[in-house]
Amino acid sequence: MKALRLLRWSGSVLSPRTRPCLVHLLQQPLSNRRFLSAAASPLQQAIQYQDQEHDAEEDLWGSSQAHKGDDPVIPEDMPQSLQQEARLRALPSPPLSAAKSSAKLAALHARLSFSPRLPIETLARCLVDATADSNPDFNNTSLAILGRDLYSFYTSEAILCRYPRLPTAVVFAAMAAYIGPKTLTQITKEWGVELVAEPGGEVDPGYLQCRREDSMLIRKHSPDSDTDPTSAVEEGQPPIAGANRPNAEQKSWRRGVSSMTVYDDEFGDLVKGSARGGRSKAATTTVEDACARFVQAVMGAVYLHRGKNAAKLFFKEHILSRHLNVGKMFEFKQPTRDLSRLCAREGFESPVARILSETGRATRHPVFVVGVFAGREKLGEGAGSSLNEARIRAAVGALKGWYLYSPLEVRVPSDVEGANARPWKPVLVDIGEIIV
Amino acid sequence: MDIIVSSSTPIRPQGALAMILAASKRPISSLLFLYPSFLPAAVPAARRHESSARRTTKRLRVKPDPSFIPSTPTNQLQDNVIFNPPSSSPSPYHTPAAFLPASDPRRSLLVRSHEHANPYAQPNKRLPPPMQKPMEKRYHLKEDEIAEIRRLRQKDPDTWTRKKLAQQFDCSEFFVSMICEASKERKQQQQMALDDIKARWGKRRTYAREDRQKRRVLWQRDE
Numbered sequence: 001m002k003a004l005r006l007l008r009w010s011g012s013v014l015s016p017r018t019r020p021c022l023v024h025l026l027q028q029p030l031s032n033r034r035f036l037s038a039a040a041s042p043l044q045q046a047i048q049y050q051d052q053e054h055d056a057e058e059d060l061w062g063s064s065q066a067h068k069g070d071d072p073v074i075p076e077d078m079p080q081s082l083q084q085e086a087r088l089r090a091l092p093s094p095p096l097s098a099a100k101s102s103a104k105l106a107a108l109h110a111r112l113s114f115s116p117r118l119p120i121e122t123l124a125r126c127l128v129d130a131t132a133d134s135n136p137d138f139n140n141t142s143l144a145i146l147g148r149d150l151y152s153f154y155t156s157e158a159i160l161c162r163y164p165r166l167p168t169a170v171v172f173a174a175m176a177a178y179i180g181p182k183t184l185t186q187i188t189k190e191w192g193v194e195l196v197a198e199p200g201g202e203v204d205p206g207y208l209q210c211r212r213e214d215s216m217l218i219r220k221h222s223p224d225s226d227t228d229p230t231s232a233v234e235e236g237q238p239p240i241a242g243a244n245r246p247n248a249e250q251k252s253w254r255r256g257v258s259s260m261t262v263y264d265d266e267f268g269d270l271v272k273g274s275a276r277g278g279r280s281k282a283a284t285t286t287v288e289d290a291c292a293r294f295v296q297a298v299m300g301a302v303y304l305h306r307g308k309n310a311a312k313l314f315f316k317e318h319i320l321s322r323h324l325n326v327g328k329m330f331e332f333k334q335p336t337r338d339l340s341r342l343c344a345r346e347g348f349e350s351p352v353a354r355i356l357s358e359t360g361r362a363t364r365h366p367v368f369v370v371g372v373f374a375g376r377e378k379l380g381e382g383a384g385s386s387l388n389e390a391r392i393r394a395a396v397g398a399l400k401g402w403y404l405y406s407p408l409e410v411r412v413p414s415d416v417e418g419a420n421a422r423p424w425k426p427v428l429v430d431i432g433e434i435i436v
Numbered sequence: 437m438d439i440i441v442s443s444s445t446p447i448r449p450q451g452a453l454a455m456i457l458a459a460s461k462r463p464i465s466s467l468l469f470l471y472p473s474f475l476p477a478a479v480p481a482a483r484r485h486e487s488s489a490r491r492t493t494k495r496l497r498v499k500p501d502p503s504f505i506p507s508t509p510t511n512q513l514q515d516n517v518i519f520n521p522p523s524s525s526p527s528p529y530h531t532p533a534a535f536l537p538a539s540d541p542r543r544s545l546l547v548r549s550h551e552h553a554n555p556y557a558q559p560n561k562r563l564p565p566p567m568q569k570p571m572e573k574r575y576h577l578k579e580d581e582i583a584e585i586r587r588l589r590q591k592d593p594d595t596w597t598r599k600k601l602a603q604q605f606d607c608s609e610f611f612v613s614m615i616c617e618a619s620k621e622r623k624q625q626q627q628m629a630l631d632d633i634k635a636r637w638g639k640r641r642t643y644a645r646e647d648r649q650k651r652r653v654l655w656q657r658d659e
Binding site for chain 1: 527534535659
């Protein structure tokens, strides 16, 4: 596998962006312009600037209509400072020029020990949610999509190579525990990022800019501000849960675990969206979703600016370093039955529960230690205050021993990328969990 | 003929004192004033059975566990690894040797150190007693007998309950439930009867049954 060099086209991904309502600001010198591209060549930049001015005149952006409509009417006789203030207030999110002077943003950049090659303006863009600024050139949506895919790729390969026999339901739970919205919200808090009360151009760019569901203020800048904010999808279609599924309209149909790996997202949850497959454009968001998109966008930014190795390191330091006890995620309905099915499948003798030791059988608090044996081989051991409890615990222990097998040396496929990597040795692929 | 009197045999007081002691139920110490002057020296309470040194020091000198003593002689002692883990429930992350895939190097390592990992693997070692008598599967029921069980249960579920069918056909109740199912009405009827019984339970019994269910869930999660 060869690593892709992204430097050439990351410039077009992170093109310099302008707002149509601020065309007059574009007349300022080039150094004051708000652009992000750290990788584009000067020639490319020049071409893009021409394009962008062209775009600004022709008004090609989808969301720019609303911005045009919101173009602030600033009286000429206003003092210069007030004019500046009014212009800032007209913006849906803080301008990128503010990123350089924000202490909060600089602190966050330093706290995450990012290299100076990851510009602070990108970090500022990661903090702008789509609900604050619907313009895709200024919010973090594109970075979040990239980051989300990277997270789920790295996490799933880490889980599957470490525990190749895990049942699918436990894999989904472990995925959610590593990169689910709840964890990412926790990470946002640990990074010391706070949320704005209400987004706007005058706010410090070090805050996470999003519009929450409990927000009482009326939206000023969103293109669909005149519509009801609860109607999440354009053209009045109700959002359909499980848009990827072939029979999404069948509410009562059973969702099998193996179908979740095909149709649903990385956590086994239904993919919400419109019937046409596009993601809905919501007016407000929950704190969890906004925080998740922010952490995902940071990953995307690290990948684009610093490359694959830095992204993997970032993932290891911030996600994989979190302790997750996978052994605690199991719940067996009928462990003894499952174990005897497993022994039959794998060709062991059928399991027998044997009393290893006991104390106080006739007392109020007896303790029994029971082991499950297949022939002479002890598979599991459990202690309990009744023989039945000890037997069930022993069976659960044996099943966990099977499912939690982990190879001695854990390598993941993405380790093999690069010039001087050792060749890939195939990992154990299990035949699957026990089906009764 | 020699008579050996063991030291534990009580010494019988003689004469008048014996009469006093026999008549009185009070402890001897309260009657000391009756003793002649030579007697207190012979009171059994003053006897020493064991020296204090043995009790206080020698008993506390516990021999170390054999696993703590190096197997090599002391004069050619080298670096040793002492492996003597405390007794605790095994971790689920320690895969038993039988569950390791054939390619895993731990498999051969575990077999070599099997005395500790699984002491029952040696053929001369006796296995611990089974919790219940292991059931032998007999497969003795034929097609027509199974059809008969189904027919009986369908025809008269009140008479031919699971238990009765199991006794009649010499199989387990579980097998009966595997091959046939009670009708819907019968199930509903049984459920209503059960609900009726449950409705008569008091608070204590209801809570106790609920707690029992919750404890069972904890077993299944191994918490």
